[in-house]
Each structure stands twice: as C-alpha cells, then as structure tokens.
Amino acid sequence: MNALKKSMLVCFLTFGYLATAHAILPIEKLDSFKGSKGYLVQTKALPMVDIEVSIDAGDRFDPSGKSGLADMVAALMNYGVRGDQGILSEAQIADEIADLGANIGLSVGGERTILRIRSLSRKDLRDRAVKLAAAMLSSPIYDAKIVEREKQRTMTNLLEAETKPEFVLERRFTKSIYGDYLLGNTPTVKSVATVNTKDLTQFHQQFYRSDRMIVSIVGDVDRAQANEIVKTLLQKIPQSGNPIAKLPELPRSPVEPLAQREIQIPFDTQQAHIVMGMTAVTRSNPDYFPLLVGNYVLGGGGFVSRLVAEVREKRGLAYSVSSYFVPGKDTGIFRAGLQTKNDQAAMALEVMSSTIAKFIADGPLPSELLAAKSNLVNGYPLRIDNNRKLLDNVSSIAWNDLPLDTMEVWTKQVEAVTLEQVSAAFQKYLAMDRMKIVVLGAKNK
Amino acid sequence: MRSNLLRICFLFLLYAPLSWAASSNSADTHEFLLSNGLKLIVREDHRAPTVAHMVWYRAGSMDEVNGRTGVAHVLEHMMFKGTHKVKSGEFSRLVAAVGGRENAFTSRDYTAYFQQVEKSKLDEVIKLEADRMSNLNFDDAEFLKEIQVVIEERRLRTEDNPSSLLYESLMATAYMSSPYRHPVVGWMNDLQNMKAADARDWYRNWYAPNNATVVIAGDVDPKQILKAVEKYYGAVARQELPERKPQIEPPQKGIKQVQVKAPADSAQLAMAWKVPRLEPGKLDDPEPYALELLTAVLDGYDNARLNRTLVKQEKVVNDVGVTYDMISRGPELFLISASMAKGKTVAQAQASIRKALDELKQKGILESELKRIKVRILSDQIYKRDSIFGQAMEIGTTEMAGFSWKDIDYMLEKMQTITPEQVQAVAQKYLVDMGLTIAVLDPQARKSEASKESK
Numbered sequence: 001m002n003a004l005k006k007s008m009l010v011c012f013l014t015f016g017y018l019a020t021a022h023a024i025l026p027i028e029k030l031d032s033f034k035g036s037k038g039y040l041v042q043t044k045a046l047p048m049v050d051i052e053v054s055i056d057a058g059d060r061f062d063p064s065g066k067s068g069l070a071d072m073v074a075a076l077m078n079y080g081v082r083g084d085q086g087i088l089s090e091a092q093i094a095d096e097i098a099d100l101g102a103n104i105g106l107s108v109g110g111e112r113t114i115l116r117i118r119s120l121s122r123k124d125l126r127d128r129a130v131k132l133a134a135a136m137l138s139s140p141i142y143d144a145k146i147v148e149r150e151k152q153r154t155m156t157n158l159l160e161a162e163t164k165p166e167f168v169l170e171r172r173f174t175k176s177i178y179g180d181y182l183l184g185n186t187p188t189v190k191s192v193a194t195v196n197t198k199d200l201t202q203f204h205q206q207f208y209r210s211d212r213m214i215v216s217i218v219g220d221v222d223r224a225q226a227n228e229i230v231k232t233l234l235q236k237i238p239q240s241g242n243p244i245a246k247l248p249e250l251p252r253s254p255v256e257p258l259a260q261r262e263i264q265i266p267f268d269t270q271q272a273h274i275v276m277g278m279t280a281v282t283r284s285n286p287d288y289f290p291l292l293v294g295n296y297v298l299g300g301g302g303f304v305s306r307l308v309a310e311v312r313e314k315r316g317l318a319y320s321v322s323s324y325f326v327p328g329k330d331t332g333i334f335r336a337g338l339q340t341k342n343d344q345a346a347m348a349l350e351v352m353s354s355t356i357a358k359f360i361a362d363g364p365l366p367s368e369l370l371a372a373k374s375n376l377v378n379g380y381p382l383r384i385d386n387n388r389k390l391l392d393n394v395s396s397i398a399w400n401d402l403p404l405d406t407m408e409v410w411t412k413q414v415e416a417v418t419l420e421q422v423s424a425a426f427q428k429y430l431a432m433d434r435m436k437i438v439v440l441g442a443k444n445k
Numbered sequence: 446m447r448s449n450l451l452r453i454c455f456l457f458l459l460y461a462p463l464s465w466a467a468s469s470n471s472a473d474t475h476e477f478l479l480s481n482g483l484k485l486i487v488r489e490d491h492r493a494p495t496v497a498h499m500v501w502y503r504a505g506s507m508d509e510v511n512g513r514t515g516v517a518h519v520l521e522h523m524m525f526k527g528t529h530k531v532k533s534g535e536f537s538r539l540v541a542a543v544g545g546r547e548n549a550f551t552s553r554d555y556t557a558y559f560q561q562v563e564k565s566k567l568d569e570v571i572k573l574e575a576d577r578m579s580n581l582n583f584d585d586a587e588f589l590k591e592i593q594v595v596i597e598e599r600r601l602r603t604e605d606n607p608s609s610l611l612y613e614s615l616m617a618t619a620y621m622s623s624p625y626r627h628p629v630v631g632w633m634n635d636l637q638n639m640k641a642a643d644a645r646d647w648y649r650n651w652y653a654p655n656n657a658t659v660v661i662a663g664d665v666d667p668k669q670i671l672k673a674v675e676k677y678y679g680a681v682a683r684q685e686l687p688e689r690k691p692q693i694e695p696p697q698k699g700i701k702q703v704q705v706k707a708p709a710d711s712a713q714l715a716m717a718w719k720v721p722r723l724e725p726g727k728l729d730d731p732e733p734y735a736l737e738l739l740t741a742v743l744d745g746y747d748n749a750r751l752n753r754t755l756v757k758q759e760k761v762v763n764d765v766g767v768t769y770d771m772i773s774r775g776p777e778l779f780l781i782s783a784s785m786a787k788g789k790t791v792a793q794a795q796a797s798i799r800k801a802l803d804e805l806k807q808k809g810i811l812e813s814e815l816k817r818i819k820v821r822i823l824s825d826q827i828y829k830r831d832s833i834f835g836q837a838m839e840i841g842t843t844e845m846a847g848f849s850w851k852d853i854d855y856m857l858e859k860m861q862t863i864t865p866e867q868v869q870a871v872a873q874k875y876l877v878d879m880g881l882t883i884a885v886l887d888p889q890a891r892k893s894e895a896s897k898e899s900k
Contacts, residue, residue, distance in 0.1 A: 153764075382563070
C-alpha cells in the first residue's frame with residue numbers, strides 16, 4: 001500500500017503538466033459556404049473519414065400535436081431520394097451504402113438532427129458516399145406508401161415502449177421538466193398518426209437550409225478536399241427561407257410544494273424507477289466547469305461518486321445510480337436517477353435526495369475536489385483519442401458556439417475550478433424545493 | 446442503377462488495397478509467455494497517448510456448477526472489494542485518480558477486467574490489477590451488500606425485461622446438458638442462496654496467471670511493457686486448475702418450443718438452430734464462415750433479405766434480426782428474432798421466415814449479394830482500428846475461445862474465399878427442424894397502467 005500511496009502522490013503533483021505534454025490536434029475553420037459553417041480536424045493515420053452534418057431541425061420544432069415529425073423527416077431520408085440520374089429507391093440507397101463499405105446514420109435530438117457518414121477516404125468511394133448523403137439531405141421524396149409503412153412501425157414501437165418502465169418514466173419526466181415548453185411533448189401513437197406526407201415535405205423545406213447546417217469533418221482529408229465535401233453536401237440545399245420564429249426562453253423550474261413536484265406512476269415491475277431533476281445551464285454558461293467538476297463528486301464519477309457510495313456501496317440499494325447535467329445550446333437540465341426493488345423505493349429516494357441536498361448545501365471536501373480534478377485532467381486524453389471521439393468534440397464545439405481552442409484549454413479550465421465556485425454554482429442553479437420527482441412502481445407498497 | 450460490368454470493376458478496385466490493410470495486424474502485435482503461464486499480448490497503436498489494459502480470465506458462467514449459477518459474475522463484482530493491501534473501494538479510487546476509466550464484464554466464456562488510461566499511468570493500473578489476481582480479500586459483510594446489488598442487476602436486466610426473459614427461456618430450452626443453458630447473471634434462486642464462500646472458492650479455483658491473458662493496446666513500447674508485466678504479474682504463482690468436463694450437448698432429435706408470458710404489447714418470436722462454431726485447429730472448415738456470411742445476407746444491411754421481404758414488402762414483422770458468432774467456447778445457435786407488426790400473428794411471421802429461408806435454400810444467393818457483404822467486412826477492418834479498446838476486445842475474445850490473435854487475419858482471408866454455393870449449403874444442412882428451438886413471447890397487459898398516474 002505504501003508503494004501505491006507514493007505513486008498516487010506523484011501523479012497528483014504532475015497532473016498539471018499533462019495538458020501541454022501532448023499536442024492537441026487543431027480545429028480548422030473551413031470556408032463558409034451558403035451560410036453554413038464547416039470545421040475540420042485532419043488525422044492521417046487511418047484511410048477513413050467521418051463527416052457530420054448538424055441541422056437546426058430537432059424535436060423542438062415539432063408543430064403542436066405532431067410530436068415525432070422531426071424524427072420522421074430525418075429517418076425517411078433513407079427511403080427514397082431524387083438524385084442526379086432520377087429517383088433512387090430505398091433498396092438502391094441501401095445497396096449503394098453497402099457497396100461503398102460506408103455507414104450513413106441519422107439521429108434526432110431535442111435541439112438538432114444529425115447525419116453522420118463514415119467512409120473510406122479513397123476519393124472515388126468518399127465522393128459517392130458524400131453525393132448520396134447530399135441527395136438524402138436535399139431531395140427526399142417521402143413516398144406516401146413508405147410514409148404509411150413507417151408510421152405504422154413507429155406506432156407499433158411506441159405501443160411496445162409504453163409497456164417499458166424506462167420509457168414511461170422518461171416521457172413523464174420530460175413533461176414534468178419542460179411543461180408547455182417546446183421539448184415537453186414526446187411522440188405518441190396519436191401524434192404520429194396525424195403526420196402526413198405534406199407535413200414531412202413542409203418541415204423539410206422550412207428547416208433543412210444551409211444557413212441552419214454545420215458540417216464537421218475528422219479524418220484523412222486535407223483542407224481543400226474538406227471544402228469540396230461541404231460544397232457537394234450543400235450544393236442543392238436552399239440557403240434560406242421563410243423566417244423562423246425565435247425560440248422562447250425555458251423558465252426555471254419553480255419552487256413548489258412536494259405534492260406539486262412529485263409524481264407517482266403505478267407500474268407492476270419488480271423495481272421502482274426513480275428520477276429527479278430540474279432546469280440548469282447551457283454548455284456555453286461560464287459555470288459549466290464548476291458544475292462538471294462538482295457533479296463528478298456528486299454522481300458523475302463512475303464507481304467513486306457520493307451517490308454510488310451512499311446508495312450502492314453502503315446500502316446495496318441499486319445496481320446503477322448517477323447524476324449528470326445535460327447542457328444544451330439553448331437550455332439545459334440536471335438529473336439524477338436509480339432503480340431499486342419496490343419495497344425499498346422510499347428509502348432509496350430519501351438517500352438520493354439527502355445526498356444531493358447535502359452536496360448543494362455544503363459542496364465538496366477539498367480532497368474530493370482534488371480527486372475530481374485529478375480524474376478529469378489525467379483522463380482528458382481518453383476523450384479525444386480516436387476519430388469518432390474527436391468528431392464528438394468538434395461537433396459539440398461547433399453546435400454550442402464554443403471557442404475553437406476549447407480542447408486545448410479544457411484541462412486548464414478544470415484545474416482553475418475552486419471549492420467556492422463549485423458551491424456557489426450548485427447553490428445558484430439547483431434547489432431541492434424545485435426538483436421534479438417521478439417515481440414509477442409501487443413506492444407505498 | 447449501374448451496369449454489372451462497372452460494378453465488378455469497382456469491387457475489384459476496392460478489394461486490392463483493403464486486403465492489404467486487413468492483413469497488417471502481425472507487425473504491430475507482440476506475444477509473450479511468462480514462466481508462470483500468463484500470456485501477454487501487446488498491440489502497438491501510436492495514434493494517441495492512451496492505453497487499454499485488459500486481463501481476461503478463461504472462467505465464465507459455462508464453468509459454473511449446479512446451484513451456483515451466477516457465481517462468475519458475482520465474483521467479478523467482489524473483485525472491487527479489496528485485497529490484503531488495497532481496502533474495499535480503493536481500487537476504483539486509485540484508477541480514478543490517474544484519470545482512468547474502468548469496468549469489468551462476465552460472459553459465458555470468460556471474465557474480463559479493464560482500465561483505459563493516459564500512457565504514463567499504465568504501470569499504476571498493471572500493479573493494481575496484478576495485486577487482485579492473487580490477493581483478493583473481502584469480508585462477509587461486503588459480500589452480503591454486494592449480492593443485493595447483483596440481485597438488483599438481475600431485476601433490472603432480466604426480471605423486468607421481457608426480451609431477456611424470452612432469451613433466457615430459449616437458451617434453457619435449446620440446451621439440455623450444456624452449461625450454456627444457464628444465464629450469465631445466474632438464476633434468481635441461486636443468487637438468493639449464494640454464500641461468500643462460493644465466491645471465494647470460485648476465485649481460488651480460476652484466478653491464476655496460467656488461466657489469464659493480459660491484452661495491452663495503445664501507445665506503448667512492448668519491451669517496457671514486458672518488464673512491467675513481469676515485475677507485477679510475474680510474481681503471482683502458477684496453480685493447478687480444476688478439470689473442465691467437456692459437457693457436450695447431445696444431438697437434438699426434433700423441434701422444441703417454449704412460451705413466455707410477460708408484460709408487452711407485441712408478440713416476439715425467436716427461432717434458433719443448432720449450428721457449428723469454428724473450432725481451434727480447424728480454421729479451414731468452411732461452414733462457420735459460410736454461416737457468418739449467411740447471417741449478413743439475411744440481416745447485414747438495410748436491404749438485406751429478411752428486412753426487405755418481412756418488414757418492407759410483406760409488413761408481417763416490425764423488426765427482425767439475425768445473430769450468429771462463430772467464435773465461442775461453447776455451442777452456437779443461429780438465431781432469428783422478430784417482433785410482430787400490428788395485427789400479424791406469430792404463425793404468419795414464422796411462415797414468412799420459413800418461406801424466405803426456403804427460397805434461399807432452393808435458389809441460393811447471388812454473387813453480388815455476397816460481394817456486398819464481403820466489402821463491408823473489409824471496410825470494417827479499417828474502421829475497427831479507430832478504437833484501441835475495440836482492438837483489445839477482439840484479441841481477447843478470440844484468445845478466450847481457444848484461438849490465437851494471429852488467426853484473425855487468416856479467418857478474414859478465409860471468409861473472402863467462401864462461395865454462394867457454400868452459403869446455400871449451410872442453410873440447407875443446418876436450418877432444419879431437427880435442430881430448431883422456437884421461443885414465443887406471449888404479451889400480457891400490465892396490471893397497472895401509466896394512465897392511472899397520480900400526483
């Protein structure tokens with residue numbers, strides 16, 4: 001143990017130097033094309049390239065009563081497009097992607113829709129993958145028969161999901177946190193049923209514009225090739241269109257009596273699922289770093305957080321328990337959750353609540369702050385050690401309008417966090433009398 | 446869309462440089478055997494200053510005996526509960542302090558532990574991992590708390606998860622004598638009756654250097670690594686391992702069926718056929734490769750056969766998937782699973798699956814279909830190198846199944862030689878009722894519903 005302790009001490013003393021020990025690959029800003037933004041990180045070791053297009057067309061733009069529209073607009077881009085040589089069917093698109101050895105994936109979040117291409121960097125293959133993605137982005141045909149089929153599938157999936165505790169909990173928690181704000185409503189069988197071809201086309205026309213797109217590229221291409229990729233991707237996309245209403249502000253979770261904030265959902269699972277949380281900060285908020293470091297101590301730090309110690313290690317109440325901030329570009333939330341055997345639900349909720357309350361009131365110990373910084377700083381290279389992770393970082397920097405040297409100064413910003421900053425930030429943004437709580441299961445059994 | 450001639454040329458172009466890239470593993474990989482029997486495999490990858498360190502024990506749930514199912518996984522949890530030198534929970538704190546990410550996982554075939562760290566911290570985690578190879582020391586109170594955590598894990602992943610319950614029943618039905626019939630997490634009653642002594646016995650029996658393979662991948666110098674590994678792991682004494690009985694599953698003599706009633710909305714269907722796996726020393730057996738390719742022909746991309754016909758054309762199922770893995774210690778299943786489309790029955794889905802398979806058995810597959818799959822396999826060889834951890838995983842799972850990491854390239858080459866006729870032949874030979882097990886999830890309404898929520 002002595003030997004271990006000694007080397008731990010050494011690592012504490014040296015962690016400050018790590019950030020400068022290895023060069024962090026620079027992010028290059030690409031030429032602006034049709035109002036879009038483009039970024040590149042060149043990595044030459046592997047003959048492959050990852051390309052992402054972020055579109056400001058997430059779930060928050062779903063019209064009232066049509067939750068799920070943004071999801072379908074994106075998902076159906078795979079299923080038929082008008083290309084240079086006429087219509088490409090869903091089968092032809094799938095075969096082409098397979099023949100190229102490429103991957104093209106789509107995902108839709110609250111704020112943005114993301115299209116990702118992974119291709120070999122060889123020009124002929126890459127060009128075809130990029131051209132296909134460009135056709136998907138600009139010219140999906142939304143064939144009525146396919147729309148109907150995919151609506152049915154989505155509704156069947158939703159009916160299935162409604163039997164699952166995680167889904168029901170998540171849907172109710174989302175409504176509880178966001179209320180009538182844009183992100184409060186999640187897709188239902190009813191809302192999906194109302195979506196028609198015209199809705200899809202209109203949404204696509206309105207939001208899929210190059211001035212709402214950011215292209216991020218990581219891999220084996222140079223600057224000129226990257227600029228060419230951006231041009232090919234966005235060539236046929238209109239630059240702008242009808243004005244889009246400014247997003248409203250998400251009001252802070254209000255102070256409410258417990259009875260107003262806590263929701264119980266009877267559910268006959270063996271385990272109760274519990275979540276609590278409230279509105280918090282965006283990624284660009286200057287308090288992001290104190291909250292990140294503090295939350296490592298509270299519930300973010302894998303096996304060593306306070307929540308894991310209190311709930312799992314000391315009491316054996318749950319397999320998984322954690323807390324985290326979800327900082328977006330325009331809104332952000334804090335949340336904590338666990339699952340436990342039904343007859344322990346009240347006790348587990350009490351342990352989780354009191355652990356969070358104590359942390360907000362007292363902040364971390366000096367030793368905990370040191371351990372948190374040590375982990376985050378020493379572990380930073382693991383956040384950027386391959387193309388996929390680099391793309392995740394570039395994508396976040398671009399979407400959240402962060403400075404281009406964010407990766408270079410990240411560890412310095414962590415090291416600069418003080419005990420007082422952590423306490424002040426937690427007290428400023430979190431409050432137990434504002435926390436929404438959802439308990440699914442049979443808490444009072 | 447394009448002429449066949451063009452496509453053939455294109456495929457040829459894609460083949461040439463890729464097959465070179467796919468066979469470049471051996472130059473940057475190094476293997477060592479310590480005198481205590483521990484095997485070390487180092488994969489050099491200098492793209493970023495990070496390392497993945499994994500230790501793999503060839504002891505998984507298939508090595509458990511009756512009444513003690515789940516003990517391999519329970520011990521995995523107890524490995525974080527202290528040694529003679531490092532007190533409970535300290536392991537994770539020390540790994541966290543050097544910025545490491547860590548975890549562990551248990552399968553039917555093995556138990557593995559890993560840390561990912563910045564490269565200058567590698568010695569620290571080697572020292573810690575080597576320490577718990579022979580010095581584990583937890584008290585009964587720690588065990589009693591942790592077994593509750595494991596039971597919560599089973600509730601979360603299995604008891605409240607209908608798909609897991611279905612798979613559990615499928616495995617227990619398909620196999621009569623093979624230990625593959627037991628779930629990795631263990632049966633609930635076995636967990637409730639497990640004792641600290643069961644976990645300690647498991648540790649004493651299987652955690653030995655001569656039953657372990659250390660895999661280190663990343664920005665490292667193999668010579669330096671060998672020194673550190675010899676210093677820390679080399680100090681652990683070799684020991685005699687328990688005898689492993691073959692427990693070969695007797696041949697199945699006809700179709701088996703099982704039904705599971707659980708809360709769900711759609712019915713689910715699983716059809717599993719007994720098929721061969723690749724056996725060490727028989728790398729030229731074409732059948733396992735042909736089965737891998739058959740899997741991809743049926744389910745390898747969005748327009749693959751089952752998705753195209755069952756989901757898109759006939760609309761009889763909502764989702765369909767096929768799994769088979771030729772690399773494993775125990776017997777293999779070729780598994781097709783599907784969830785029903787609204788208003789469609791399990792019988793209709795089964796009929797459609799059988800029709801698609803019959804067509805393939807009778808008419809075979811197109812050369813172009815197979816080429817498409819092979820291209821994907823080749824490009825995946827490039828993509829997989831983006832992840833250091835993924836490379837270490839591939840080496841570890843291959844070694845645990847009784848192969849050498851050196852076989853990986855040979856297997857990939859062999860895969861490229863398989864013909865459409867060979868794929869058709871394995872479908873004809875193995876996808877027959879004699880070796881088939883069918884499991885059906887019969888959906889039940891939940892007693893309580895979300896609509897009854899209250900504040």
